[in-house]
Amino acid sequence: MDIAWFVILSAFIFCIGMAGVLTRRNPLVILLCLELMLNAANLALIAFGRMHGSGDGQIFALIVVVVAACEVVVGLGLIVAIYRRRLPIDVDELSELRG
């Protein structure tokens, strides 16, 4: 398969994730859509690494996976904290930084 196909596919997935981040209101689903965007970036990184025949792109993708895991842990911790406060789980309602 040509590398361009993989890059176009990653653009598709990235844009679907972006549409989800912009339109959904549940922070859980927004985190899921962020995962989609990060994975699309991973696919592009690996495709370009394959294009150049070097392993560096795969290392970048691995670091992105680590950063995504950190983001998930902190984001889910925030959601659990919001839930404990009996606040609505809705990003439109939660528009202030103070609890």
Next chain:
Amino acid sequence: MAEQIVFFIAALLAIAGALGVVLLQNPFYSVLALVGHLLALAVLFLMLRAEFLAAAQIVVYAGAVMVLYVFVTAYVGGSDDPLRPQGGAIARIGPLFALALLVEITVAVTGSGLAALDTHGARVEPGFGSPAQIGQLLLQKFLVPFEAASFLLLVAAVGAVVLARRRRGLEDSDGGGEPAGGVAV
């Protein structure tokens, strides 16, 4: 020929999973759609000769991270979440933004001067993307990012524990150290 068939099946599954994440109303089903999406992506990684990353994708992402999501979704309660009400301006403009970005990237990729984009990629030796090569790169060329990533994981773990702790229990042991407004029940 078989390569094209595998690519298109995996690509269709990946796009279907992504659409499922965005469009399904129940967050629980969204998580399951993301698991399917990640498995399809692992197949694509294999086609790009990234065997270690494909395995890590399945074990770490589809295994560990998604289990975390499922736990939190079950804890918070997968309430049915309608898309933005019709009055929301972003709900109408958001998909348009995404479509514009897609057109932009597609034009950029198809019109780019990168001649290698239309090839199968550079010729690589048999060990490309194997755990041995990844390990060697991580511990030699990319040692500093590797250590930074491990430190980042530690910080995130501590931060999550601090964020999700029971605040009332902490206040009791502190003797009311936090202001009274700290807990709203």
